[in-house]
Amino acid sequence: MADPGGTETVARRYALSVRVRILAAVLVTTTLGMLGAGSASYIIARQHAYDSVHSDLVQESEEINTVVRMIDSGQAGRPVxxxxxxxxxxxKSSVPDPGGAIIGLVDGRIAWVPDSDEPTQKSAQDDAELIAAAAAIQPGSPVEVRELRTTGHPRLAFISIPVQVDGSAHLGHFVAAVDVAEVLQPVARSHLTYALACLVALLAIGVVGYQVAGRLLSPLRSLQATAQRISETDLTDRIPDDQLAGRDEVADLGRTMNAMLDRLSSSFDHQRRLLDDAGHELRTPITIVRGHLELLDPDDPADVKETRAVSLDELDRMQRLVDDLMTLAKSQRPDFVRPEPVEVDQLLSSVRGLVGPLADRQWQIEASTAAVVALDRQRITQALVQLVANAVRFTAPRAVIALGGSVGPDGRELRLWVRDTGTGITAEDRERIFERFGRGHRSGHGSPEETVRLPEHDGAGLGLAIVAAIAEAHHGRIELDSTPGLGSTFTLCLPLDRPSTTTRSEDRARHRHR
Known part of the structure; x- marks a missing residue:
């Protein structure tokens, strides 16, 4: 049995939007950075202040040494x-540093203090624990900075130097003390100010980051809304262009998704047209076969023979139609063409040898080139043979059908063509003949004996669509130049530097045949 608590946990985890998670990550990272920098700065500043306390106390201890040297040299100015x-x-001439105090003790009692209004000086004089600790230092003890916690001072640093004079039974102490807590207060205040500044900065980063993250993620929200609106029957919605004005990864993702939707829409349209056209074209031979079978007289051998011949002929036509439809369906696959180095002159010669027996025509290779290009030999041969078959259907016996090939003047395009001297193609037919099941007006040329052996002899209208698909699969296009009554020239224009990232739908938009 599933744990409802676990499901609730997962739901709660994914309840946070990407915008909030990005902002949280930025704020946490920034906070950790500020905390680390502030902590390091505080530790360094605190240690520096503490080192200054020690150096100041040591410097104060030098005062008593200076006086001793003056006394030894007779420069004291008064008897000692x-x-x-x-x-x-x-x-007498000492001035305590801020936060410091100087006290002269004789036999554990205060004898001299400087004239100072420093609060620490006054509080130190009243601190019995400090006086007792300083007076307890015996002659011969090392001169060092000591720390003391008293009732009036949570942390005192002091130095006590015993003073003795020959012939005197009294013991004096030169005491210099510093309230460490007071010295460290400016450091604490400055870093408190830093902390407040960091809080303000984090608030500003949060506000700005929330707005920026929302702007950057707006294409994703548009993508989500677009995806929710898309259905099987409506693929027209796209992410608005104003959401894709940037040059960042999110805008690139939006543009990529729009391109993907274009490809999906094109693919679905292709499938719908394919199903509609296939259903329409297959319905005719099925109806013919069914009609003949329903009217068949099984006792009449001649009727059986005729019905059998018609049925087989219609089944053959259906088989050819299915094969052509499969070829068109495969043209959408990335492995539809498999380029390999091909010598253009040998390709044209091999096609000339294939089409020669098709009909009584004047076959010519009017131009060629020895260039070696990357093509799918089988697909290009299929396209050229289909163009030749189309030319045969629209030319009379002994008419000229010429093949040719050349590299464009800019060296970036290979042009392969089939030219005939047939009836030509009218202007209204030039677009339609490249569509699936599109047909031009049939001429009276070509005898039944010739056309019965040609591909697509019944004019199903898929041949030129297959040629166009082969050209597009090579990232190229097909061009038509035709004059009614004078003939037509179909040209495959194939780029020599095939793009590796261009989509098939982009090729169709850019190289739409005229």
Whole structure:
């Protein structure tokens, strides 16, 4: 039994839109970056401030050393009888740094302090725990910075230097202290300001990112709405062009989807036409066979023989029709053509040999080239033979039918043609003959003995459609030049540099035959 909780979890996970997830990812990443940069900056600034406290205390300790040297050199300016005199000389001109205090102790009691309004100086003088800790330092102890937590100061750093004078029984201490918490307050305030600035920046990024993400994803929303509107019978909807004005991946996706819908629409239209045309064309021979069978007199041998002949003839026509329809259906597949190097002059010679026995015509190869091009030999041969068969149907015996081939003057196109001197094609027929089951007006040329052996002798109307499909499969086109009463020239125009990414539907739009 399925777990409803699991289903609910999946539904909740996918309830978040792509827009929200993108924005969340950006905000989380930005927040982590700001947090990391701010933390590193705070740690460095805090350590720098703490190092400054230590250096300042060490520097203060140098005051007492300077006084000692003055006393030893006789420059003190007053007699020195005890440690109080030494501390006086050291403290009288001292000014505590902000957050600092200087105290002179004699026998554990305050003897001298500088004249200062610094709050830390006053609070340090009243801090009995600091005084006791400083007075406890004995002569000979190493001079070092010590830390102390007292009731009035959560964190104090101090240095206490014992002072002794020969002949005096008193013990003095030169004390310099710094309230570390007060020194670190500017660092904390600056990084609090940084944190507030980061919050404002994140809010701005969120607002701007939400708008930008919505704009970037608008083609996806249009794609979703378009996909919802599309049905089997309506493939006309597309993503609006104003949603595809950008040059980013999302706009490219929208353009690609529109192109895919164009191909799907073309494919569906192709299938519908194929089914409609096939149903229409196959219905005629089926009706003929059925009618003859219904009227057949089984006791009349002649009637049986005639019905058998008609039925076989109609079945043959249906077989040819099905084969042609299969060829047209395969033309939509990417492997319909399999190019290989082909020598054009040998191709024309082989086609000339194939079509020679078809009818009594004056066969010619009026132009050729020794160029080697990439073509599907079998498909191109099929197209040329179909064009020749079409020319035979519309020419009289001994008429000229010429084949030719050449490379265009720009060297980018191969042109293969079949020219006849037949009846020509009227202007109203030039578009229709390339459509499936499209037929031109039948001429009176060509005897029944000749036409009975030719492909599509019954004029089903698929031959030129197959030729056009073969040309399009080679990313080319077919051109027609015809003058009624003088003949026609059908030309296959095949590019020598075949594009690898052009779609078949794009080829049809760009190379629509005239």
């Amino acid at each position: 009888k005890g440690p109080g005199d030494v501390l006086y000389l050291a403290i």
